[in-house]
Amino acid sequence: MSFNNLDTLYRQVIMDHYKNPRNKGKLEENGITIDMNNPTCGDRIHLTLKVEDGKVADAKFDGEGCSISMASASMMTQAVKGLEVEKALALSQIFYDMMLGKEYDDEDLDLGDIEALQGVAKFPARIKCATLAWKAMEKGVKSE
Template sequence: MFDEIRDLYQEVVFDHNRNPRNFRVMDDATRKIDGFNPLCGDRITLYVKVNDNVIEDVSFQGSGCAISTASASLMTEIVRGHTEEETHGLFELFHKIVTGEDTRTNFDELGKLAVLAGVRAYPARVKCATLAWHSLEAALKEDAETVSTE
């Protein structure tokens, strides 16, 4: 019945939605930011630990739809160990693909994120897939709220 929609709701998405990875508070985070999608009420609190320009750890808390939860979960896995610049580059590529600005059909460069490429056929859901990423971008900016680690 839902065959057509399987390109959006892949098994990996269901898995990450049921068991989101790195779904925890991080006490020693260097940055923390709240993200909110007013359209659907998705909320995310993102914790990031950056050391010498490298993302050592990312975790999140919050509530959202399957797409936003899976996207956040996958993101926390994929950016760990990468520099801020590499992370920014991956976000740019991911964003261009899900918004349809980049029309490629081979998603190898996205790695694990490729399972979310199907979002491009559902413009109403692009914000769900990018909420965690927008939050991460904001957290990595200098002006982001910094968590007190005292």
Template sequence: MELDDLYRRVIMDHYKNPRNRGSFEGDAVTVNLNNPSCGDRITLQLKVEDGVVQDARFQGEGCSISLSSASMMTDAVKGKRMEDALRMAENFSCMMRGQDVDFDYDDLEALSGVNKFPARIKCATLAWNAMRKGLEQKPDVKE
């Protein structure tokens, strides 16, 4: 199996079987973002305690890249310190600019080819931008 086929399968698996889809009852950092150029919409919720992302959930509509990225991102940041989650968001942005980065969540590499399609980069980064916005509005973020 070629690497492109494997990446396509990982993306479609997250799209058809999204991880962490849903919402929380009660307190959670909630961010709503959309990508007007293609219609992607996401509501991201984060449970943050003592500077750690305890849990993450999302709801939304969009293309396979947008929703797969949201699934991967929510899975990847759970249990991470806020600073580490923000660093992951920066690394993801670097990957979208074509730079080589390493993640401790291997599925994210499946989105590395998106940088070849500039119109789709906003799809892939939507959930990450929502996470960044949510964590930056928390008062205990340390840069």
């Protein structure tokens, strides 16, 4: 697939997650609640996590922001649900490496739609938008 076709596909995946977010809302039962914002552009996220037996049993988010931050939150909640906390944190590190344009090893974890965000690495000002939800997730699982 040519670079232009791949770039177009990635933009479509990002816009789909932005317009049709997965796991948007709040968990009904008590869970870990994390509120974070990106003061440089106004993105904010309210993340709720349910961690049981060392796994992320459920994850939901609410908030407002640019398409990158909201799509990333949608993708992150989809990706970490059902993962052991250690694997969720490992996935987060892979995501950061991808955002910084570094080599990353995703052999053990399926990135799925998350790979659509790799183009953000070309726009340093947008990296904070993409990583906001991931930082919230890390803060949440580490507080458990």
